Amino acid sequence: MSSMGRATARAPMEKPEALKAPLFRLLVEQLDGAGRRHILDLGAASTPMLSLLGRSRCRVEIADLASDDGIARMNVEETSGEELAAMAESLLPAHHGDDDALDLVFCWDLPNYLKAKPLSALMNAIAARARRGALIHALIVYSERTMPERPGRFVPTDDVMLVNRGAAAKEIPAPRYSPDDLRRIMGGYSIDRVMLLANGMQEFLFRLQ
Amino acid sequence: MFERGKKEDGMDDASDFRPAAPQRSQAPVSPKTATQSGECAVIGRSIQINGDVRGDEDLRIEGDISGTVQLKNSNLTIGKEGKVRADVYARSITVYGTTEGDLYATERINVHINAQVRGNITAPKVGIEEGARFKGSIEMDQDAVDKALGKASMQGMNHQSDKESKVAPAKVVKEATSLNRPSGAG
Numbered sequence: 001m002s003s004m005g006r007a008t009a010r011a012p013m014e015k016p017e018a019l020k021a022p023l024f025r026l027l028v029e030q031l032d033g034a035g036r037r038h039i040l041d042l043g044a045a046s047t048p049m050l051s052l053l054g055r056s057r058c059r060v061e062i063a064d065l066a067s068d069d070g071i072a073r074m075n076v077e078e079t080s081g082e083e084l085a086a087m088a089e090s091l092l093p094a095h096h097g098d099d100d101a102l103d104l105v106f107c108w109d110l111p112n113y114l115k116a117k118p119l120s121a122l123m124n125a126i127a128a129r130a131r132r133g134a135l136i137h138a139l140i141v142y143s144e145r146t147m148p149e150r151p152g153r154f155v156p157t158d159d160v161m162l163v164n165r166g167a168a169a170k171e172i173p174a175p176r177y178s179p180d181d182l183r184r185i186m187g188g189y190s191i192d193r194v195m196l197l198a199n200g201m202q203e204f205l206f207r208l209q
Numbered sequence: 210m211f212e213r214g215k216k217e218d219g220m221d222d223a224s225d226f227r228p229a230a231p232q233r234s235q236a237p238v239s240p241k242t243a244t245q246s247g248e249c250a251v252i253g254r255s256i257q258i259n260g261d262v263r264g265d266e267d268l269r270i271e272g273d274i275s276g277t278v279q280l281k282n283s284n285l286t287i288g289k290e291g292k293v294r295a296d297v298y299a300r301s302i303t304v305y306g307t308t309e310g311d312l313y314a315t316e317r318i319n320v321h322i323n324a325q326v327r328g329n330i331t332a333p334k335v336g337i338e339e340g341a342r343f344k345g346s347i348e349m350d351q352d353a354v355d356k357a358l359g360k361a362s363m364q365g366m367n368h369q370s371d372k373e374s375k376v377a378p379a380k381v382v383k384e385a386t387s388l389n390r391p392s393g394a395g
Contacts, residue, residue: 047337057352
């Protein structure tokens with residue numbers, strides 16, 4: 001995997017296309033009619049996402065990790081493991097015990113923007129808040145060697161596809177985490193399912209063991 | 210201080226949620242509240258309140274409030290200049306400014322572009338506009354919303370009972386109000 005480097009210019013994006021994400025659709029379908037669910041969204045809050053989740057009985061935590069330079073702070077090279085763990089704790093919503101355990105986490109494309117150690121610390125902090133069997137949904141850059149310099153702003157469409165409304169114009173090298181990389185980084189999670197999407201990203205469902 | 214003001218043009222605030230004024234052509238007409246007359250009370254931008262704000266009419270906050278805000282049957286708008294560090298209870302809450310604390314609404318909460326909300330949101334319907342900043346939890350499960358609002362209501366009643374002797378029966382009541390002083394100092 002390559003480290004994240006300097007940004008290069010990219011042609012301005014036209015209107016973003018809706019992306020079929022079968023595992024995301026599956027998760028949403030499973031939410032319908034299910035009991036009460038506790039969901040964590042690591043991205044920013046959006047009305048389309050809340051409308052979609054609001055169809056089911058759920059409580060949604062919004063971490064908005066990309067705000068307040070959360071990603072940049074976690075990616076600082078010399079940060080120790082303990083400091084990373086503390087930082088990950090501070091970036092996530094407070095945990096109130098087992099009754100409050102997470103069932104589902106939406107990471108979107110955020111893992112692409114974290115180096116291996118910070119990503120591992122974040123996933124450990126999430127594991128401490130989640131019930132066994134909880135699912136993590138992520139979009140990992142796979143085919144392309146570069147990616148927008150900032151995480152996207154993914155929102156669902158009415159027909160449960162995904163649109164990235166916040167793709168940055170500049171690009172940086174993508175880490176292109178492989179399934180083996182992710183297994184190593186995300187100890188405690190197994191890969192439940194993987195799908196290759198039309199935009200060259202891989203859609204992952206991880207399950208907390 | 211609590212000015213009566215018509216809403217600014219171009220602000221699609223809580224008016225979306227206001228019920229139509231009752232049609233009582235033959236009944237004796239009681240003095241109109243701000244809500245019925247299409248106006249709302251306004252806490253201006255130079256006003257700082259450290260304490261509880263309660264009322265039974267629509268309110269717009271452009272000032273600085275610390276404590277609690279309880280407008281159980283009315284609509285609250287926190288304007289662009291408004292800074293609220295308080296738990297807030299209202300029928301609907303519309304945020305353009307900054308809040309830190311938990312927001313409870315029986316109908317709807319809307320967070321608009323450039324608003325900053327840090328705390329938990331409890332309402333059956335929630336809208337967060339692109340460009341708004343929000344960190345916290347959102348409770349939309351109707352059972353949990355009812356439970357939370359019931360509990361919050363009880364807490365509000367207990368709190369009111371505790372303070373009854375100190376609270377004037379005004380439409381909007383402030384306690385321990387400190388004007389033009391840094392909040393937290395009073």
